Amino acid sequence: MKKSLFKNMLYKVILNSFNLILPILVGPYVNRVLGAESIGKVQFVESIYAYFLIFATFGVYQYGLREVSRIKDDKQKVSQLFTSLFTIGLITSLAALLCYAGVSYFGYGKESIFPILMIFGFNFIANIFMVEWVNEALENYDFITIKTVIVRIIYVILIFAMVNNSDNYYEYAMLLVLSTVLNNIVSFIYIKRKIKFDFSNMTILPHLKPLFVVVVFANGNVLFTLLDRLMLGQFNTPRAVSFYVIPQQIMGIINTLMLSIIQVTLPRLSYILGSNDEKSYHILLNNISKVYFSLLFPASAGIFVLSDVAVLIYGGQDFLGASTALSLFAFYMIVLGIDFILANQVIYVKKRENVLIKLVFLSGSINVLLKVGLLFMDKLTPATAVFTTGISTLILILLEYWYIKRYIKIEYKLFEWAKMKYLAYSLLFIPIAYVIRQFVSGPIPLFITIGITCSVIYGIILIVTKDIVVQIALEKVKGRFGRKQ
Incomplete structure (x- = not known):
């Protein structure tokens, strides 16, 4: 059952x-x-x-x-x-x-x-x-x-x-x-x-x-973040590795919570496809993407505007130099989240792993070349490592989306307003954080004030616009979604 x-x-x-x-x-x-x-x-x-x-x-x-x-x-x-x-x-x-x-x-x-x-x-x-x-x-x-x-x-x-x-x-x-x-x-x-x-x-x-x-x-991370850590440890110092990993851990803490929304749907999507129910698959895929993006984009924007404060609170003064890497990890979390949906919820459950391998290898090879270039220019730092990995992952999701639209041809639009509007709303965090910083100081007061203010404003926008995610949440509270799926 x-x-x-x-x-x-x-x-x-x-x-x-x-x-x-x-x-x-x-x-x-x-x-x-x-x-x-x-x-x-x-x-x-x-x-x-x-x-x-x-x-x-x-x-x-x-x-x-x-x-x-x-x-x-x-x-x-x-x-x-x-x-x-x-x-x-x-x-x-x-x-x-x-x-x-x-x-x-x-x-x-x-x-x-x-x-x-x-x-x-x-x-x-x-x-x-x-x-x-x-x-x-x-x-x-x-x-x-x-x-x-x-x-x-x-x-x-x-x-x-x-x-x-x-x-x-x-x-x-x-x-x-x-x-x-x-x-x-x-x-x-x-x-x-x-x-x-x-x-x-x-x-x-x-x-x-x-x-x-x-x-x-x-294991695409072999050619992406795992490669970054290994190269920093081999060609830089243990301190450089920690300046990369601490921001990665902060991002990972938030990202794990975000991914919980879609991880539990993988068995259900596989089960639905095993039952040849394409219509239910499309509905679940699109709905879960909207819910996920409504959380992913504001979380990433929050990491960006609070990067220096978060590093100071999580790692202490010794890790303050890692704040730039964390702000770049905010961008990386977005492309990584989109990749998770396209790769796992679409291409993999559709059993197109062979194609996925080629796309990962291609974009991963680009990342390797970029890292080698950084070594030759003596520019390999935690921040540049994150930046080049983010660019390589962006190339990957563009290739994945192109393949899905051209060959799998499912009813799924990634770059539509219904999904991307959450990114537009989240960009408001930047001016909001800037204004708050003019009146509030201290890492913990800043973290709390900016976090609460941005969350409240974002929630108000969703309620005023009668967003579908809010409607889904209200239905669940009322018990309509408590039935067996």
Whole structure:
């Protein structure tokens, strides 16, 4: 039986709201205690580890989510697919661990980051038990929310207990790994109570090609933000990495909350298409885009006008130089959000991954060339890295939209007033923030005053114009949308 899409969104928003509040409480503490240099070492190791994690996960999450969503009414097929994908994940995780250990020892064995690399190696074992894709496909968002909240609370308690000075970055790395291990193990135990291993019709080879395709398109960050972090760590300093990652984390906190609106619709869109219901797919896609853009654009504008204040509050005086990068991440969040819709909600669910790979590779290659150019000109900084990545991602969404309009031909218009008007409304934040800064000073008073004023004015505009998003929200409050979708 299908679960309420509204309840799924509610649980996802609760979870991501918790994930929004938690870093705001913990991030400033960790950033101030460790400092830019120490935390930059951990973040650089994360960048190295992330490249190997791509091959460990091998696209199982995205592929498994889509495929289980299509067959979730058939328990036997779900068990067989789960067994096959779990086996593939086991093999790829162990292979990636061996390669990671070799590169870490021979490449960084004599450097100060080597112990951190070894600590992160335990994540590959944890990845074997990463089965959250099954929970998402079966829309178990209630369990995901409760479990994640409990694990993260444990993580926070240990952070305050064990990370007390700039030399505790080893402890910080261990706690990051521990939270991943706990999260994956609990999910695995929960899923195994519902789905048993079924080796009767296990298949490996038929899944390898589509999984490889997913690996390429789902990990476009290899040629984008992950590339930025790696190059900054390799050709600049750990401090430069932290000046990039701290703004990225601030953007990520907000972006995660925004994406919760559309992430929960991916299983439902896949299910609808599996039922050959194109009309319902078009309606849901367009409605969810409007709701998402009504939040994405004001959030991005808010980050832009509060970039210096946000960095000061989140990271402290030591990270104030990262404010320019954060203002550029505001632009990047917009193009990244649009890319998520076009790539995941349209091209991927329509099974056009092969084309998506080509588009990602093309725009990613442009980003690589731009970064090489910055190196030659000795202009590679956190700010220039974000800017070139944003331009490359903008090229990507233009290519994706061109392909959708020309070849997929669905009833979806991206650059129409019904969606872009939220950007126009949000641009009012710039003059509003400028005026407020003439009368208010201090990071926290500025943050609160600008945030509340812009939010209230934006809300008034939506109400006065009788925006469809407001109407949808009112209907949900009245209970009209509480029915099973």
